[in-house]
Amino acid sequence: xxxxxxxxxxxxxxxxxxxxxxxxxxxxxxxxxxxxxxxxxxxxxxxxxxxxxxxxxxxxxxxxxxxxxxxxxxxxxxxxxxxxxx
Amino acid sequence: xxxxxxxxxxxxxxxxxxxxxxxxxxxxxxxxxxxxxxxxxxxxxxxxxxxxxxxxxxxxxxxxxxxxxxxxxxxxxxxxxxxxxxxxxxxxxxxxxxxxxxxxxxxxxxxxxxxxxxxxxxxxxxxxxxxxxxxxxxxxxxxxxxxxxxxxxxxxxxxxxxxxxxxxxxxxxxxxxxxxxxxxxxxxxxxxxxxxxxxxxxxxxxxxx
Ligand SMILES: [Zn+2]
Numbered sequence: 593x594x595x596x597x598x599x600x601x602x603x604x605x606x607x608x609x610x611x612x613x614x615x616x617x618x619x620x621x622x623x624x625x626x627x628x629x630x631x632x633x634x635x636x637x638x639x640x641x642x643x644x645x646x647x648x649x650x651x652x653x654x655x656x657x658x659x660x661x662x663x664x665x666x667x668x669x670x671x672x673x674x675x676x677x678x
Numbered sequence: 679x680x681x682x683x684x685x686x687x688x689x690x691x692x693x694x695x696x697x698x699x700x701x702x703x704x705x706x707x708x709x710x711x712x713x714x715x716x717x718x719x720x721x722x723x724x725x726x727x728x729x730x731x732x733x734x735x736x737x738x739x740x741x742x743x744x745x746x747x748x749x750x751x752x753x754x755x756x757x758x759x760x761x762x763x764x765x766x767x768x769x770x771x772x773x774x775x776x777x778x779x780x781x782x783x784x785x786x787x788x789x790x791x792x793x794x795x796x797x798x799x800x801x802x803x804x805x806x807x808x809x810x811x812x813x814x815x816x817x818x819x820x821x822x823x824x825x826x827x828x829x830x831x832x833x834x835x836x837x838x839x840x841x842x843x844x845x846x847x848x849x850x851x852x853x854x855x856x857x858x859x860x861x862x863x864x865x866x867x868x869x870x871x872x873x874x875x876x877x878x879x880x881x882x883x884x885x886x887x
Pocket of ligand 1 (some may be wrong): 597598600623627628629630631
């Protein structure tokens with residue numbers, strides 16, 4: 593299986609998640625070995641995912657946890673748990 | 679993992695039989711995830727916090743209906759998504775896009791880069807850089823944004839996301855692929871420009887020596 597750049601791109605996401613088949617993986621890696629463009633695209637996507645996962649992206653509001661537990665505490669004092677989320 | 683699940687099931691049983699305060703401990707590991715799930719729908723920290731609190735209260739009120747066939751975290755995610763979506767529908771300001779119209783094929787060509795120098799996480803100390811990434815994520819179509827944050831922020835598996843959203847795993851993969859490519863296209867040029875390429879600097883030094 594030989595791949596053009598265009599055909600590698602749809603696999604980048606699955607490749608990162610490791611949900612490609614062994615055969616696809618081989619073909620992708622063979623392509624990446626000699627294609628700097630696709631390697632750089634893969635690296636950039638991967639890098640963006642690492643940055644996204646960082647706790648500094650979408651920080652919790654200050655005092656979030658305290659307010660959460662205060663609210664829960666008030667509910668716990670009020671009623672026993674029930675069978676319906678509504 | 680299985681141990682954590684057994685622990686949770688035990689706590690839930692104890693909460694249901696009267697040890698209510700254990701609920702604080704039960705939800706502690708998921709506070710952040712619930713907030714992020716709410717943000718993925720509402721895109722606003724204050725609204726997301728309200729929705730997160732409400733979702734936790736609903737989880738408490740419905741704890742007796744949790745059967746343990748899904749993970750507790752997945753169950754909590756579903757409750758949070760429902761809560762956030764119902765708030766979104768109620769808020770007149772935001773137009774809700776039909777859930778399906780973003781799943782049509784479009785062009786997901788990446789931004790072409792010849793080389794990529796890893797941008798270290800420390801650079802996120804720069805407020806502007808972090809904001810830029812958040813804005814790009816907020817700008818994704820709603821169905822892509824949800825899947826992206828559940829996967830790449832909360833690190834849920836494809837199967838868990840499919841279960842929480844009530845869609846097929848393949849659709850989750852497709853949305854995830856598109857979200858990632860859209861972000862790459864939008865952020866790669868920005869990140870490349872914002873952070874001078876040190877490699878070039880070194881090669882310039884090397885060339886001079
Ligand atoms: Zn290529």
